[in-house]
Amino acid sequence: MAKPKRIGILTSGGDCAGLNAVIRAAVYRAQGTYGWEVMGIRQATHGLMMRPPSATPLTIEKVDPILTAGGTILGTTNKGDPFAFPMADGSVQDRSQEIIDGYHELGLDALIGIGGDGSLAILRRLAVQGNLNLVGVPKTIDNDVGSTDLSIGFDTAVNIATEALDRLHFTAASHSRVMILEVMGRDAGHIALHAGIAGGADVILIPEIPYSLDSICQKIEDLQEQGKNYCLVIVAEAVRTGAGETMMTTNQLGQSRLGGIGHYLADRISEASGAETRVTVLGHIQRGGTPSSVERLIGSAFGVAAVDLIADGKFDQMVTWRNRHVESVPIAEAIAQYKGVDTNDILVKTARSMGICLGD
Numbered sequence: 001m002a003k004p005k006r007i008g009i010l011t012s013g014g015d016c017a018g019l020n021a022v023i024r025a026a027v028y029r030a031q032g033t034y035g036w037e038v039m040g041i042r043q044a045t046h047g048l049m050m051r052p053p054s055a056t057p058l059t060i061e062k063v064d065p066i067l068t069a070g071g072t073i074l075g076t077t078n079k080g081d082p083f084a085f086p087m088a089d090g091s092v093q094d095r096s097q098e099i100i101d102g103y104h105e106l107g108l109d110a111l112i113g114i115g116g117d118g119s120l121a122i123l124r125r126l127a128v129q130g131n132l133n134l135v136g137v138p139k140t141i142d143n144d145v146g147s148t149d150l151s152i153g154f155d156t157a158v159n160i161a162t163e164a165l166d167r168l169h170f171t172a173a174s175h176s177r178v179m180i181l182e183v184m185g186r187d188a189g190h191i192a193l194h195a196g197i198a199g200g201a202d203v204i205l206i207p208e209i210p211y212s213l214d215s216i217c218q219k220i221e222d223l224q225e226q227g228k229n230y231c232l233v234i235v236a237e238a239v240r241t242g243a244g245e246t247m248m249t250t251n252q253l254g255q256s257r258l259g260g261i262g263h264y265l266a267d268r269i270s271e272a273s274g275a276e277t278r279v280t281v282l283g284h285i286q287r288g289g290t291p292s293s294v295e296r297l298i299g300s301a302f303g304v305a306a307v308d309l310i311a312d313g314k315f316d317q318m319v320t321w322r323n324r325h326v327e328s329v330p331i332a333e334a335i336a337q338y339k340g341v342d343t344n345d346i347l348v349k350t351a352r353s354m355g356i357c358l359g360d
């Protein structure tokens with residue numbers, strides 16, 4: 001009888017809701033159906049870099065209760081590119097071979113990498129270099145991975161942003177204010193567009209559609225003429241300033257992140273229209289919390305499909321969700337092109353048809 005396989009699973013990039021559902025389903029399928037061993041690798045590729053590799057055996061008993069938990073039981077990282085790893089002495093080293101060696105040290109036959117565009121690019125490069133058997137699962141609240149309608153984490157983030165708008169309606173109306181909600185999304189406007197429509201925003205600003213201050217102020221005026229004394233604006237974090245720059249915040253360690261466009265717009269809007277403005281930056285709230293049922297369903301389907309790809313010997317593939325089907329595409333194809341909002345998307349058309357201002 002052939003020796004049972006031993007596979008590894010890791011989560012990489014920004015955490016999000018639904019990662020544990022993928023891990024759980026993969027263990028159910030691998031152990032329950034195929035009788036394989038599953039090793040959970042801690043802190044993404046960092047776990048494979050450590051000696052001994054930082055990993056823990058995962059069993060059905062262990063993963064059974066994690067379905068409803070946010071985040072990832074394995075930990076993750078979105079820092080420290082293994083090909084240019086920042087060392088304590090300030091130098092930068094290529095530590096890719098250590099990760100490849102870690103894979104072999106754990107005796108893995110294959111690896112499931114759950115990650116966004118950045119992680120999948122790194123993992124694929126490692127797999128090509130080390131001839132590793134990699135299968136990818138797309139996750140990111142940004143929904144910017146190509147070839148799949150949905151990535152794990154997006155639905156929950158949209159629900160949270162929608163609920164934030166629901167709450168802002170009342171306080172905005174009570175004070176006759178322009179309320180601005182800044183949401184995440186990296187260079188894509190998917191969260192802002194989806195939550196904006198679902199949460200009844202009057203103005204939706206996304207990086208894919210350039211805006212003018214005049215058109216936002218005109219919308220505020222139109223609303224007032226129609227007897228609506230408040231305005232809800234949702235803005236994606238990568239929307240640019242009038243000068244065409246993205247707003248960044250930098251911490252004491254010199255690390256920069258997107259953020260600040262909400263406050264920038266609030267000042268400009270109140271200056272230009274006289275309206276009173278307030279800003280809510282939703283931040284990491286969008287990444288936390290209980291995974292939605294959609295997340296758990298697609299996460300479960302992805303976990304099973306990833307294990308089945310390994311059983312079929314189909315590597316260098318990423319599972320996808322398209323038209324209610326789980327399929328797979330070469331990872332290279334999925335990450336070849338950044339997936340921003342298509343300006344001909346049905347939701348863009350819907351927003352326009354409802355008179356929602358998209359800033360143009």
Ligand SMILES: Nc1ncnc2c1ncn2[C@@H]1O[C@H](COP(=O)(O)OP(=O)(O)OP(=O)(O)O)[C@@H](O)[C@H]1O
Pocket residue numbers: 012013014015044045046077078079080081082115116117118119120122139140141142186
């Ligand atoms: N294993 C890793 N080690 C170090 N850095 C990583 C690793 N994986 C991803 N990164 C970095 O993290 C960033 C984003 O990763 P990825 O796109 O996979 O995640 P995401 O869910 O889209 O969320 P975020 O982009 O915030 O991490 C990229 O800049 C990438 O280079």
Ligand SMILES: O=P(O)(O)OC[C@H]1O[C@](O)(CO)[C@@H](O)[C@@H]1O
Pocket residue numbers: 014078116140141142184185186237257258287
């Ligand atoms: O967790 P960090 O490092 O602050 O990263 C924040 C970024 O990660 C994401 O949440 C997911 O990619 C982005 O939307 C956001 O710009």
Ligand SMILES: [Mg+2]
Pocket residue numbers: 013116117118140142144186
């Ligand atoms: Mg990403």
